[in-house]
Amino acid sequence: MLTRRPAWGGGIGAVMAALVLVVVLATGRSSSQEEAAPSPPTTTTTSTTTVTATVTPTPQSSTPGPPVSGSPAVVLDALAVKGRAPKTGYRRDAFGKRWNDDVDVESGHNGCDTRNDILRRDLVDVVTRPGTRDCVVASGTLHDVYTGVTVAFVRGQGTSEQVQIDHLVSLSDAWQTGAQQLSAQDRARLANDPRNLQAVAARGNQSKGDHDAASWLPPNKAYRCTFVSRQIAVKAAYRLWVTQAEKGAMARVLASCPAEKPSVPPRLG
Numbered sequence: 001m002l003t004r005r006p007a008w009g010g011g012i013g014a015v016m017a018a019l020v021l022v023v024v025l026a027t028g029r030s031s032s033q034e035e036a037a038p039s040p041p042t043t044t045t046t047s048t049t050t051v052t053a054t055v056t057p058t059p060q061s062s063t064p065g066p067p068v069s070g071s072p073a074v075v076l077d078a079l080a081v082k083g084r085a086p087k088t089g090y091r092r093d094a095f096g097k098r099w100n101d102d103v104d105v106e107s108g109h110n111g112c113d114t115r116n117d118i119l120r121r122d123l124v125d126v127v128t129r130p131g132t133r134d135c136v137v138a139s140g141t142l143h144d145v146y147t148g149v150t151v152a153f154v155r156g157q158g159t160s161e162q163v164q165i166d167h168l169v170s171l172s173d174a175w176q177t178g179a180q181q182l183s184a185q186d187r188a189r190l191a192n193d194p195r196n197l198q199a200v201a202a203r204g205n206q207s208k209g210d211h212d213a214a215s216w217l218p219p220n221k222a223y224r225c226t227f228v229s230r231q232i233a234v235k236a237a238y239r240l241w242v243t244q245a246e247k248g249a250m251a252r253v254l255a256s257c258p259a260e261k262p263s264v265p266p267r268l269g
Helices: 010-036 072-078 114-122 171-176 184-190 202-209 221-237 243-254
Strands: 124-130 137-143 150-154 163-167 198-202
Touching: 010 171, 072 243, 114 124, 114 184, 114 198, 137 184, 150 243, 163 202, 171 243, 198 202, 221 243
Parallel strands: none
Antiparallel strands: 124 137, 137 150, 163 198
């Protein structure tokens, strides 16, 4: 808004009018240049959206998280803590074909199914079937880390099932703690990731079922530190959360563990 000022002399008034005109013209040119100048690049930050049970989940990025670093206790503290989501919609085939080799995980695309990969890793005195390029395990010995028992494995009807492959983070538990929000590709990776798989005696695997650490721990107490540490690593890698009870149970186990980081399974050859 213009403010009325006292009148000036004719000469001074003319000079002032000219100055005003110059300022107006300069301002106009500056504004035009600013409008014509290209805008600087804009960085867009995508916020994390919490999906409730009543909303159809949107698949997340198709790449699991980077290798987990830090002690298991540090990684556990970094995991999100939420309530368990409903099991609605869960089915085994939501995680892809069983023991699928066509996945981007360690040992994936090696021409051998995941079950046999894990049998070769976890059994000793392994004998493979001729003509299978050292893939199919015909026999071997399992020293079960869950129960401490020893099982002689012989492939065949009525005997193969004595050694089973357990998902440390069960697929049902994973579904209820974030996996339903993952892409189908990531769920297939989770189901075949050697970090989440262990050859165990049938009795121990059936006892565990789809329980989390709050409701089941290996009877073999010497393995509990490694068991819980591996579960934490898997949940961190696949962006899964823990329940409050689960976190408490894991923290209690870790509190009794040696200071050094518990061992993990050897890499597959």
